[in-house]
Amino acid sequence: MATQLKPDITCSEAEWQARQDLAACYRIFAHLGWCESIYNHITLRVPSEDNAFLINPYGLLWEEVTASNLVKIDGEGNKVGDSPYPVNLAGFTQHSVFHKSLPYAHAIVHTHTPDTMAVCSTEGGLEPSNFYSCFFEGAIGYHDFEGITVRSEEGERLVKNIGNHFILMLRNHGPVVMGRTIQEMFLMYYMLQRACEVQVKTASMGKPIVVPPEVIETHQRDRDKQLTTDFGKLDFEAWKRKIDTIDRSWRD
Numbered sequence: 639m640a641t642q643l644k645p646d647i648t649c650s651e652a653e654w655q656a657r658q659d660l661a662a663c664y665r666i667f668a669h670l671g672w673c674e675s676i677y678n679h680i681t682l683r684v685p686s687e688d689n690a691f692l693i694n695p696y697g698l699l700w701e702e703v704t705a706s707n708l709v710k711i712d713g714e715g716n717k718v719g720d721s722p723y724p725v726n727l728a729g730f731t732q733h734s735v736f737h738k739s740l741p742y743a744h745a746i747v748h749t750h751t752p753d754t755m756a757v758c759s760t761e762g763g764l765e766p767s768n769f770y771s772c773f774f775e776g777a778i779g780y781h782d783f784e785g786i787t788v789r790s791e792e793g794e795r796l797v798k799n800i801g802n803h804f805i806l807m808l809r810n811h812g813p814v815v816m817g818r819t820i821q822e823m824f825l826m827y828y829m830l831q832r833a834c835e836v837q838v839k840t841a842s843m844g845k846p847i848v849v850p851p852e853v854i855e856t857h858q859r860d861r862d863k864q865l866t867t868d869f870g871k872l873d874f875e876a877w878k879r880k881i882d883t884i885d886r887s888w889r890d
Contacts, residue, residue: 662889665881671751672751679693682745709721713734771836819871824874
């Protein structure tokens with residue numbers, strides 16, 4: 639049942655919670671410097687609605703995103719409702735195909751941070767040479783650069799190249815990270831960002847120490863014990879408390 643939760647938006651309680659979580663995620667990414675002006679996207683499926691997603695209003699900085707100004711769109715990027723804000727349809731091309739094709743792609747983020755783009759732009763991609771990158775060994779797809787992702791026919795290749803993974807590194811471009819929950823997506827991205835930062839710094843110092851396969855296997859076995867439905871929840875809630883100390887307007 640729809641509920642009037644704010645003066646300018648009517649939605650279900652479940653959608654309002656999703657809106658607050660997504661707005662918080664945008665603010666956390668902005669606080670950590672993982673954004674690029676008004677560009678890039680984090681999208682989230684609307685609970686209990688087929689083919690409905692939330693996305694940032696095109697033209698606003700991520701630090702300006704709030705629960706009520708998020709835009710609701712369908713799988714083709716068309717606005718649902720009367721939001722006054724436009725949507726960067728070109729940027730949603732890759733998100734829409736993942737949301738449609740991958741049942742586990744509940745929350746998706748695509749960024750252009752320098753360190754993740756640097757790793758995407760190297761021949762070997764992410765290498766198992768640090769604590770964080772070992773989590774992802776064998777669990778990342780790669781997609782060759784085809785230019786700006788605005789053509790729908792590229793979607794089939796994007797899905798093929800991600801396989802059953804949660805991360806797709808767009809070569810010469812940037813990463814796409816998804817999760818079964820927004821909390822899972824956040825922590826997956828957090829670890830990937832760290833992995834790339836450390837790899838870039840290591841490369842500036844000399845030849846990296848590559849972790850042996852048997853150690854990676856043990857590392858990932860212990861990782862898998864943590865992959866519950868609550869994965870990332872404690873981290874996400876902690877960062878929500880942090881941004882609340884800065885500005886609580888994301889909740890509105």
